Amino acid sequence: MQTVSTLFINGQAVAGEREAFPVINPATGEAFAECPGASPEQVDAAVAAARAAFKTFQHTPDAELQAMLHRIADLIEAHADELAQLVTLEQGKPLALAQMEVGGAIGWTRYTADLKVPVKVIEDSEARLAELHHKPLGVVGSITPWNWPLMIAVWHIMPAIRTGNTVVSKPSSFTPFSTLKLIELINQVVPAGVINIVTGEGGIGRAMTSHQDINKIVFTGSTPTGQDIMRKAADNLKRLTLELGGNDAGILLQDANLDKALPGIFQTAFLNMGQTCAALKRLYVHESQYDEVCQRLAAIAKQQVVGNGLEADVTFGPVQNKAQLDLVVELVEDAKAQGANVLCGGEAQPGNGYFYPPTIVAGVSNGVRLVDEEQFGPVLPVIPYSDLEDAIAMANDNVNGLGGSVWGSDIEKARSVATRLESGTAWINNHAEVLPHCPFGGCKMSGFGVEFGEEGLLEYTQPQLLSISRG
Numbered sequence: 001m002q003t004v005s006t007l008f009i010n011g012q013a014v015a016g017e018r019e020a021f022p023v024i025n026p027a028t029g030e031a032f033a034e035c036p037g038a039s040p041e042q043v044d045a046a047v048a049a050a051r052a053a054f055k056t057f058q059h060t061p062d063a064e065l066q067a068m069l070h071r072i073a074d075l076i077e078a079h080a081d082e083l084a085q086l087v088t089l090e091q092g093k094p095l096a097l098a099q100m101e102v103g104g105a106i107g108w109t110r111y112t113a114d115l116k117v118p119v120k121v122i123e124d125s126e127a128r129l130a131e132l133h134h135k136p137l138g139v140v141g142s143i144t145p146w147n148w149p150l151m152i153a154v155w156h157i158m159p160a161i162r163t164g165n166t167v168v169s170k171p172s173s174f175t176p177f178s179t180l181k182l183i184e185l186i187n188q189v190v191p192a193g194v195i196n197i198v199t200g201e202g203g204i205g206r207a208m209t210s211h212q213d214i215n216k217i218v219f220t221g222s223t224p225t226g227q228d229i230m231r232k233a234a235d236n237l238k239r240l241t242l243e244l245g246g247n248d249a250g251i252l253l254q255d256a257n258l259d260k261a262l263p264g265i266f267q268t269a270f271l272n273m274g275q276t277c278a279a280l281k282r283l284y285v286h287e288s289q290y291d292e293v294c295q296r297l298a299a300i301a302k303q304q305v306v307g308n309g310l311e312a313d314v315t316f317g318p319v320q321n322k323a324q325l326d327l328v329v330e331l332v333e334d335a336k337a338q339g340a341n342v343l344c345g346g347e348a349q350p351g352n353g354y355f356y357p358p359t360i361v362a363g364v365s366n367g368v369r370l371v372d373e374e375q376f377g378p379v380l381p382v383i384p385y386s387d388l389e390d391a392i393a394m395a396n397d398n399v400n401g402l403g404g405s406v407w408g409s410d411i412e413k414a415r416s417v418a419t420r421l422e423s424g425t426a427w428i429n430n431h432a433e434v435l436p437h438c439p440f441g442g443c444k445m446s447g448f449g450v451e452f453g454e455e456g457l458l459e460y461t462q463p464q465l466l467s468i469s470r471g
Contacts, residue, residue: 005180007036007199010049011192013184017042018200021173026092026318027308029352035176037200043168043207046196050139050166051213053193058136058164062117065162068189069113072158075185076106083178085310087150090175092317092354093272094309105154105182111436112158115457122465129468134461136164137239138215141208143229145221146320147275147376149175153182155451156218161190163460168214169197170205174321212236216460219243220277223400223445241449241459243277243442246402247374249395250280250431251417253388253408254288258296261407261429266300266380268405268431270358273317274378275324278403278440280431282371283382284391290384294362297380298343301358306349318354319377325354328377335361335370335381345378366394374400388417396422401444405431424450 006013016036025032038046076083080102087098122130142156149171160167171179176199183197198204205225209217209232216239219229223244233240250265269280285293307314319325329348336342345359359379364371370381385391395404404421406428408414418426424442427433434440434452441450450456 005035005177005184007038007042007197008180008183008187009042009046009196009198010053011187014042016200018202021200023090023174023176024321025089026320026354027310029322029354032089033177035173035180035199037202038198038204040203040207043198043204043211046168046198047139047208047211047213049193049196050168053191054136054138054166057166057191057194060164065164066113069109069158069162071189072186073106073109073113075188076102076109076182079181079185080106083150083181086178086181087175088309088317090177091146091149092309092320094314094317097272097317098309101148101151105150108151108154108436109158112162112457115159115162115454117163117457117461118454126470128470131466133464133466134163134458135464137460137462138165139213140165140167140460141211141214141217142167142169143205143208143217143219143221144169144171144179146172146174147272147277150178150182152220153179156220157182157186157195159451159457160218160460161186161194163457165216165460166194167196168208169195170208171197171199173199173201206232209233210235214238216240218459223447226447239459241441241451242447243440243449243451244402244445244447245374245400246277246279246442246446247281247372247398247400248278248403248405248423248431249398249421250283250405250407251388251391251395252283252285252289252293253406253410253414253417254286255409255413256407257409258289258293262293262296263300264430265407266297268433269380270301270316270378271432273319273356274380275320275376276432278425278432278434280405281374281380283380284385284395285382286391287384287386290362290382294343294360294382297382298360301344301360304358306355306357308353316358316378319356320354322354324377325356328356328375328379331370331373331375332359332361332379335364335368338364338368340364340368340370340381366397372398392417392420396420399445400442402442402446403427403431405429
């Protein structure tokens with residue numbers, strides 16, 4: 001086992017000032033490398049480098065910013081195989097899914113490069129010309145989770161650079177290496193100090209969220225951490241984009257074509273082994289179809305090949321870390337104790353690695369922890385309903401409001417139900433689909449602000465009205 005990478009501060013590769021920490025391969029339960037640990041002083045150095053770089057970088061011509069992002073996309077593409085291997089090693093997902101993540105990172109970077117920062121003409125009269133411009137904020141702090149480590153780093157960093165901001169990145173300590181490699185590549189394109197990275201725990205994240213010289217925090221992760229960030233941001237009124245926990249509901253209507261709907265429901269519920277914020281995490285099914293739906297979902301689950309993501313034919317990898325595995329086990333055991341019927345899976349696999357097979361749980365309803373709490377793992381509770389109004393009420397009876405979905409053949413009926421869901425996104429005959437041109441964000445305790453598209457891009461800017469008197 002050896003240290004694989006370095007930090008990057010002010011365009012330079014630097015060693016961590018704290019002891020390196022092990023990074024676990026979740027397929028083996030053993031460390032495969034050590035990551036450098038940053039100190040709070042290095043956070044200060046990274047922020048200072050970003051602030052110094054911002055003085056000139058904010059004035060970079062728009063076309064040059066666009067060209068930079070395209071060159072970064074070229075570099076990601078040139079290192080796609082290495083990045084996918086790193087994602088699978090540290091995160092656990094099957095290599096084919098890691099390759100899709102890298103491909104998504106490339107496509108997202110190119111799409112963001114081509115976005116335009118709009119100038120809106122408010123008034124053009126004999127008296128005045130009033131234009132609304134958008135200026136960069138300054139230093140952006142990016143704090144990313146372990147489930148899609150490369151993709152979410154791209155979601156945070158590329159719009160920040162595209163709009164002329166500078167960045168300090170902190171990846172999850174469970175999955176730091178793909179982000180470290182990404183920052184290494186970006187540093188080959190942008191001026192020194194534009195992109196910096198610090199890794200480790202022991203107050204590194206808190207040092208960023210309370211830092212007076214960071215102007216915006218973009219965070220993807222748990223609701224309690226998001227709340228803590230929001231409190232700390234008050235000191236200097238940091239701008240915030242918070243994409244927090246989700247417990248997305250899906251409602252299967254009676255007219256749904258089960259042959260079409262059920263494969264899609266399974267894939268969107270168990271995407272990335274269920275470790276996706278906007279995965280379908282609880283499914284409401286009419287009682288007339290309930291038994292058939294449960295059995296057919298269980299049959300799909302039993303077809304999955306669980307194993308090390310680097311092995312051929314594996315379709316289902318491990319839970320990313322031991323603490324998350326323990327939570328999944330705890331929630332399923334609690335459901336069993338309350339009379340749930342586990343139709344497949346339901347037990348952690350013995351041996352090394354954090355493997356938990358895809359699990360379908362019947363005989364549960366709202367009020368059971370597995371339904372009410374975000375399990376963020378490979379388990380889908382299926383809840384019966386007799387009346388559609390009850391299904392809508394149960395779907396909305398949750399503190400979270402990230403995504404939701406309705407599955408049915410009558411699109412207008414499905415639309416009427418979807419618009420009543422309390423969620424930032426409501427899908428029809430799909431779930432968990434995020435696209436670079438479609439704004440995405442949550443409501444209620446799932447956070448605020450949006451990512452993607454023009455609306456997401458402008459979250460990294462400060463509007464400035466330019467008013468020219470012609471009198």
